[in-house]
Amino acid sequence: MHPPLSLIWFFLTAGTSIGLFTFTYFMEFLTLFGKNTALPKNAVLISGLISLVLIGLGAIGASFHLGHKLRAWKAIKRFRTSWLSREAVFSGAYGFTLFVYLVLKYYQVNPFLEHTFGIVTFVLGWLSSFSTAMIYASNKFVLEWNTSISVLYYLNMYLMLGSSATLLLVYHYRPEFIGTYVFLTFLFLALGLAFRLAFNIRQAFLKRPTLNEALNLPHNRPIRVLDTGTTTNNYCTEEFYYAKGKELLPTAIPLAYILTFVIPLFLILYSWISGVRAYHLYTVTFALILLGSAIERWSFFVEGNHVQNLFYGLYPKEGYTLRKGFMERKRTRISYR
Structure with a gap:
C-alpha cells in the first residue's frame, strides 16, 4: 500500500496528544483517592495545551488525505458502520472536551466538573485511538493488517509516545516520579x-x-x-x-x-x-x-x-x-x- 504522509502525521500528533493527556490526567485522577500525584496547575495547563494543539494539527494534516475536503463533515454520517467515521467523531469530541477541561482547570470553577470532563476526555481519546486502529485491523483485504496484533500494537505505541513525553514533563515539575516514568517508558x-x-x-x-x-x-x-x-x-x-x-x-x-x-x-x-x-x-x-x-x-x-x-x-x-x-x-x- 502507498504510505499516506498525512495519516503518518496524524498518528504522531494524535498519538502524542492522547498519550500525553492520558498520563497527565491519570496523575490528577489519583488525587481523588488521596494520592499526592497531581502535577502543578501550570504544568497541567501546559501539557493540556500541547495536547490540544497536537490534535488540532493532526486533524488539519489528516484532511489532506481527503479527496474533497469540504465534504469532510459527511464522515459522521456513517458512524454506525464505519470505523473511519467513528475516528472522526471521537477525535473531534476529544478535542472539544479537552478544551473545556482546560478552561475549567484554569478558572478552577468546580472540581467535580473538572474531573467529569477529564474522565470524558480520557475515554474519548482512547475511543478515537481504538477506532483508528480498527480501520486497519478490520480490513480483510490487507491480510498483514487484519489481526488483533495491529490494534494492540497501535494502542501501545500511543502509550509509548505518551510515557516518554510525560517523562520530560515530570523531570521539571515532579522529579520524584522520574523513576516511575522511566519504568513505564521501558x-x-x-x-x-x-x-x-x-x-x-x-x-x-x-x-x-x-x-x-x-x-x-x-x-x-x-x-x-x-x-x-x-x-x-x-x-x-x-x-x-x-x-x-x-x-x-x-x-x-x-x-x-x-x-x-x-x-x-x-x-x-x-x-x-x-x-x-x-x-x-x-x-x-x-x-x-x-x-x-x-x-x-x-x-x-x-x-x-x-x-x-x-x-x-x-x-x-x-x-x-x-x-x-x-x-x-x-x-x-x-x-x-
Missing part, C-alpha cells in the same frame, strides 16, 4: 518491540488467497495471469502497491526497529541502572521514538498487500501458487437449462 517500549516482532513473524505464516479462490474456481484448474489488463499505471497500481517502497523495506524496517526500540531501550536502561537522570537523555529518547515511529508507520503501510494486486501481478508470490484446500471439493457443473 515497559511500553518492550511491549512495542514484542508486538512489532509478532506482527512481522505472523507475515511469514499468512495463508494468502490464490487466484483460483479469488475467482471462486476449484484448485484442480490452475489460473495464472497472462495479461494484467493495463499497460499504464492507474490508481489501483499506484495506491495499492508502492514499488519504490517495497525496494526500501529491507532498509526501512531494521531502521525502524533500531530508532524506535533498540536505542531508546538502551538509553532508558542506562538511566534506570546507573541512576543518571539527565533531561537531554530523555529528550533524545523521545525524539528517537518519534522519528522511529514515523519510519515504522511508513513501513506498516508499505508492508500491506491488497488482494486486488492478484490481478495485476503485484501480489506476493504465494498468492499465485496453487495449493490444496477446501476449494478442491468444488465441482464445475454445466447445465443446459
